[in-house]
Each structure stands twice: as C-alpha cells, then as structure tokens.
Amino acid sequence: MKVAKFGGSSVASSEQIKKVGSIIADDPERKFVVVSAPGKRFSDDSKVTDLLIELAELTAQNKNSDYKLTEIMKRFSEIVEELQISQTVLNEIEQSIQTILNSEWSEQMKTDALKSIGEDSSAKIVSEYLNTLGLNAQYVNPKEAGIIVSNEPGNAQVLQESYEQLYNMRKMDGVCVIPGFFGYTNDGELMTFPRGGSDITGSIVAAGVQAALYENFTDVDSVYVVDPRVIENPEEVTKLTYKEMRELSYSGFGVFHDEALMPAFRAEIPVCIKNTNNPAKPGTMIVSEKDPETRCVVGIAADTGFSNLYVSKYLMNREIGFGRKLLQILEDESISFEHAPSGIDNMSVIIRDDQLTAEKELNVINRINSELNPDTISIDYGFAMVMVVGEGMMSAVGIAEKSTAAFAEANISIEMINQGSSEVSVMFGIRKDKLDLAVKSLYNKFFS
Ligand code: ASP
Secondary structure: EEEEEEOOHOOOOOHHHHHHHHHHHHHHOEEEEEEEOOOOOOOOOHHHHHHHHHHHHHHOOOOOOOHHHHHHHHHHHHHHHHOOOOOOOHHHHHHHHHHHOOOOOHHHHHHHHHHHHHHHHHHHHHHHHHHHHOOEEEEOOEEEEOOOOEEOOOOOEEEOHHHHHHHHHOOOEEEEEEEEOOOOOOOOOEEEOOOOHHHHHHHHHHHHHHOOOOOOOOEEOEOOOOOOOOOOOOOOOEEEEEEEHHHHHHHHOOOOOOOOOOHHHHOOOOOEEEEEOOOOOOOOOEEOOOOOOOOOEEEEEEEEEEEEEEEEEOOOOOOOOHHHHHHHHHHHHHOOOOEOOEEEOOEEEEEHHOOOOOHHHHHHHHHHHHOOOOOOOEEEEEEEEEEEEHHHOOOOHHHHHHHHHHHHHHOOOEEEEOOOOOOOOOEEEEEEEHHHHHHHHHHHHHHH
C-alpha cells in the first residue's frame, strides 16, 4: 500500500485533478490519497488557503466578507463544473463555511476551521471525481482517520496515539481520500498544522498505515542540489537520506515541509518526491541510508529572515548557568531559537525574525541587561544562513575548506560558522544581500 500526497498545484484546477485521477488509476497500490487545498494556477494567482485566511480576518474584524466568500466559492465551483461531478459537493462546502461563520466559536477556532476548508473541500472533490472514474473512493475526515493533535492552533503536532488508530484504516474499502493540514484534539477541536502542513498529514498517514512508500506529488521533477531560481537547471538529486532532507527543507528547500519527515523516518517509510505533471520521471527517493560511494555533499540550502542576538561578557565561560539563564529569558518570551554558536566570552543566538516583535525584543534586552549584566548586547537583523548539506561529510576531509574558499572567491565575509558533531551540514551565517552570490559560488565549487 502506498500513500500519495498531492500538493496545492496538483489540485489547483480541474485539469490538474484529472492528472491526479490518472496517477491514482495507474497504480492500485495507491490506496491512501492526501490532498492540499487548491494552490496557485499561475504565478500571481491566490492559494485558496490564503483566501480563507483573508475571510477569517475580515470576519474577525466584523467587515464585509461576502466578496471573499464569493471568490472562494468560485474557485470550487469552476473545478466542480469542469470535472462534471455532483453539485451536492458544492452545497456541502458552502454549508461548512456558513456553519463556521455563524458559530459562536472563538476567533482562533473559527480561523483554524476556515483554514481547513481548503483541504477538506479538495478531498471531497477528489474522492467524487475518482468515483466517476470507477475507482470506489471515499472521503475520510481526519477525525475518522484518527489524526489526533496537540492543542496548538495553526501549529498543531501529531500525538502518538494517532498511529494505532490510523493503522485500522488499512481495513477500509477502496481508495481513502484524506484532507491534509489538520487534525483534532482529544476534545474534538479542529487544529491546523503549520503552513504547508499537508505534507505532515501524508507522512503521519504513511507511518500509521505502515505504507510501503510515501509518494509526495508536487510540481517539480525532483529535489535539486540547489534552488533552481538561483541556478538555472541545477543537478537533480536522485537519492538522499532523511537527515539530509531535513536539513535541506529546514533551510529553504520548499519541496517538502521540514516537519513532515519525522513520522516517515521513525516508521522507516521511504519517501519519494514526484511530479504530478511528469509522473513517469523517477523523482527523488528519501531513505535511511545511501550508498557510501555517492558524492558526499548533496545540496546547498539557503534561507533569509534571521536575526542575531549577540551577548558578550568577560569570563562568560566560567559563569555557571549563563547560557541557561539567557535561554530561559527567551523561553519566557515564547521565542524559539535556531542556532547558538558561541565563543569563550560571547554567545550568539540565531532567531527567526517571525519569532520577534518590538515588545519581545525590548523585554529580552532589558532582562538580559538587568539579570546577566553583560558587557555588550545587540540584536542584528538581516542575516541569511547557507547550509552545505551531506551525510558523507562525516568521513570526508576538506568540506569546510572548500566552502570557505567559495565564500572567499566571491568576496563574502562569513559572520558565523556552525557545525554540529553529527556532521550532516555546515552552516554559514552571512549578510542577506550576499546570499545568491554565495550560493552560486558554492554551487560552482561542489557541483559544476
Ligand atoms: N493549504 C495549506 C497551506 O497553503 C497546507 C498545504 O498546502 O500543505 O499552507
């Protein structure tokens, strides 16, 4: 049995859903289908999830939202009409939205419920359509499937008890079409995963039903060694390990959500990234181990949007508990951090910009000043992180040297270097305006 997950672009229009239909029909092992909400059909189109978020915002502000609802319904009605499936689905979708809008739920509950409508409707449409192809498909709600999550609106995490329940889905008849992106708490409240979280659902389902393979269908032929928007026609990656993929998707590789790997990894389900528009292509396999003969660096990932909280204090190395106290202050402000490279008398904490607000920054600075008495403290914005990724680094000599040479040749100053002892990646912190230049130079060193 396989789990096939289709991303937003794969279900963006009737034309795309027809391709999904033939992919499912092509392989009877594709028993579990997970779908995203309709995504963009062209570059400046809107994703249905974004429209739903706008609807939630307008409603929360008591503003007129009729036009947004019309826009959303138009997306679905076009798909339903063009696929020639029953209008009942459309009525059900509108009914679900109205129920949420007219409810007395909290703003947060309404937002999560509205956000889920994109995937929920997609799943209903796709299962109806598969039935017209004679495939005996059924829509399965995540509650019925057994996806139980933590009570964190917009940021839910799967709970362990889900897996036992999900296993029972193996007994279900025909093709099960499950909406991605959300689950339910033990109290029955709907919670969404972080944005792009349908990949997470696919992975949870694959782990739960003990699938032989988790196929993640998107709109690219494979994972590339570097962002194709920076380097034209970069090399394709045919195989990589879970750890490598985690590092790559964490730092900017958009093809697969960085939280989606863990369930598949723990259950040892291989993952394959494939293209809905070109399903004959083998895609990229993500597995536990790869051939030691293969090249050691698999990719170069890069991401912007980081700030550096820098604290220095003479004899910091001897002050027991300094690091813990500093991180405690961040915890108290609900700020998560990404990396913490340190020196003898200084410590940098790299934080994603979306974790910070002016108020939080002020609290952090004031508390560090008064409780830790540092010599200097600053928050510096505009950082980018570049990661050179590859498990083979463990046994290879000279990867850091080759990387630093690439930065030097491009005349880029490295502001930070971080490498954990697991040696799956080396991270370089640079100013964000130098990012593309850095990636190009690294690509030339390692791949061309
Ligand atoms: N539709 C959701 C989003 O746009 C989840 C997903 O597509 O994976 O974030």
